[in-house]
Amino acid sequence: MAMLFFxxxxxxxxxxxxxLVLHVLDRKRSCKDPLFIDWPLFGxxxxxxxxxxxxxxxLANVLNRKGGTAEFMGPWFTNMNFLLSTDPMNAHHVFSKNFxxxxxxxxxxxxFDVFGDAIIATDDLEKWRYMKSLFLSLIKHKGFDIFFEKTIQNKVKNSFLPVLDHAWLQGTVLDLQDVFxxxxxxxxxxxxLGFDPKSLSLGFPTVEAEKAFDDIEKCLFYRQMVPKSVWKFQKWLQIATRYESLDAKLLRDYGFNFFAAGRDTIASVLTWFFWLxxxxxxxxxxxxxxxxxVFGAVDRGNYKILSTEDVKKLVYLHGALCEVLRLFPPIPMERKKPIKADILPSGHVVDSNTNIVFSFYGMGRSEEIWGKDCLEFKPERWINEKGGIVHVPSYKFISFNAGARTCLGKDMSFIQIKIVTSAIFQNYRVRIVKDHSDEVTPSLSIILLMKHGLKVKITKRQV
Ligand code: HEM
Known part of the structure; x- marks a missing residue:
């Protein structure tokens, strides 16, 4: 018996x-351009x-050192292998030419199951085209521009500036990221939803739905970092299956997509802008x-909130915002998968098992795209000889995505951000709290916010 067991x-x-040897050989064969050393078991x-x-x-440093594209092999038997890229020609191929x-x-x-079946996550081209045309017909409607402008202007005037005024009068430290x-x-x-939850009010009330969004975004980042089996099991432990009618689900999906698209992306740009x-x-x-x-000497104290047409004249401010979006893209990575086998312009072969991850963050800091001064904050790089904005193709300046699925809220975002920043600039000076600069680091979330917020002191500009 003992012998049999032996x-x-x-x-x-x-x-x-x-x-195991076959597995190691297979990994070695399939990984021609390793990002780092492929250790046993942990990859x-x-x-x-x-x-x-x-x-x-x-990742930006390693990829840019490796010529823009390399392979990441996850732990053994986890199916967490990725082809990572910052190569603009690969981006052009994937997002536009062969979209x-x-x-x-x-x-x-x-x-990203919380995105459901609505525009951002869907792979059904018919459905996507329909949702895109619906969205475009809404934002191109004559009345929408006025509604949008008035909503932002009212909020800035009645909620945002009073909060800054209060912080100035009280001399309190403000977490500007939280305010945004x-x-x-x-x-x-x-x-x-046509409803104002008034989360931006003196006293900073806790609005549960707002907190829930932060948690969801962190959770989505975490899901990309751990094997699927782990987070699936955690989800199974946490949530009991719920009944949801089809209509309610679709509505929730649409609602969530708009919140996800428009909320923290804008707050991210505003926060990094004031820090830079x-x-x-x-x-x-x-x-x-x-x-x-452009607008003459500012009548301080008499809040003038600029209009959509006004802010279009602010070219240098636009350049400064493009710099922020380049250095700190609110959506720092994007992943795609081929349906059929293909060869990328970088020469890498991909098939229906390859997960391709573009580091938008790395692309914004690529010397190949932006030159030797790529890490410097220089709004001037966006201004041409005629005083207009330099056009950079979206597969290079990729913060709003490129090709057919380019962000549909791009113009709206610039308008909103410019209305807010110009209102703050005319009336207040924002100073970072001493020693807080050392704490400024990106959060681990699908949206690039600051991990510890942005702690500032507000003073009023003198007349
Ligand atoms: C600075 C702010 C913003 C940035 C940087 C940004 C960036 C992006 C990016 C990278 C994508 C591609 C996402 C993906 O395919 O996974 C995207 C898609 C999208 N964005 Fe934005 N976004 C911003 C603001 C907005 C706003 C305010 C709206 C309007 C509510 C909006 C609406 C959309 C929509 C509808 C899509 C899906 C487009 C499609 O798949 O055809 N975005 N955005």
Whole structure:
């Protein structure tokens, strides 16, 4: 009996060893351009986990050093392998030229299940075209522009500026990121649901739905970092199956997509903008100078909220915002999957099992695209000789995505951000709290916010 057990154990060990050797050989064969060393069992995940707190900078550096495209092999038997890229020609190929061959894929819809079946996540081209035309007919409607402008202007005047005034009078430290998130949450709710939850009010009330959004975004990032089986099991433990009617689900999906698209993306740009501008006084002076040149000396204290037509004249401010979007893209990565096998312009072969991840963050900091000064905050790079905005193709300036599925809220976003920033600039000076700059680091979330918020002091500009 003991002998029998011995033989069985020996045969089992030989089979396991052969399988492991084959597995290692298979990984070596399929990975021609490794991102890091592929360790037994853990694959390349150790380096990633070790650098998790600085993941975007870390990946940007490694990818740009490796010529823009490399392969990441996850832990053994987890199916977490990715082809990572910052190559603009690959982006052009995937998002524009060969767009119908590249989808979000079932894994994406699994991880991002909260997006449901609406415009951002759907891979059904018919459905997507229909939803896109619906969305465009809404925002191109004559009445929408006026409704949009009035909603933003009222919110800035009646909620945003009074909160800043209060912080100035009390001399309190303000988390500006929290203020922006509340502002965009109320606005989106007003536009999508016709209801103002007034999360941006003195006293900063807790609005459960707003907090829930932060949690969802962090959870979606986490799901991309751990094997599927782990988060599936956690989900199974946490949620009991609920009944939801089809109509209610569709409505919720549409609502969630608009909240996700418009809320934290805008808050992210506003937050990084004020951080960059506070540390670049020359840029701050030029923005103020432009506002005063276009609209005359500002009547401080008499809040003038600019209109959509007004803010279109602020070219330097536009350039500064493009710089923020380049250096801190609110959606720092995007993943795609081919339907059929294909060869990318970088020479990498992909098939229906390949997960391609574009680091938009890395593309914004690529020397190949932006030149040697790619890490500097220079609004001037966006201004042409005629004083207009330099056109950069979307597969290079990719913060709003590229090709057919380019963000539909791009123009709206610029208008909203410019109305808010110009209102703040005319009336207040924003200063980062001493020592807080050391704490400024991106959060681990699908939207690039600041992990510890943006702590500032507000003073009123003198007449
Ligand atoms: C600075 C702010 C914003 C940035 C950086 C941004 C960025 C993006 C990106 C990267 C995508 C592609 C997402 C994907 O395919 O996974 C996208 C899609 C989209 N965005 Fe935005 N977005 C912003 C604001 C908005 C706003 C305010 C709206 C309007 C409510 C909006 C509406 C949409 C829609 C509808 C799509 C889906 C487009 C499609 O698949 O055809 N976005 N956006």
């Amino acid at each position: 033989y069985a154990a020996t045969i089992a060990s030989i089979i396991i060893t052969i399988l 390349m995940s150790l380096q990633l986990l070790y650098n998790l707190s600085q993941i975007h900078d870390f 119908e061959n590249y989808v979000n894929g079932p894994e994406f819809r699994d991880v 998130c509340r502002f965009t949450f109320d606005n989106t709710s007003l536009m999508v 501008v506070a540390s670049h006084p020359a840029v701050e002076a030029k923005i103020l100078e432009e506002i005063e040149k």
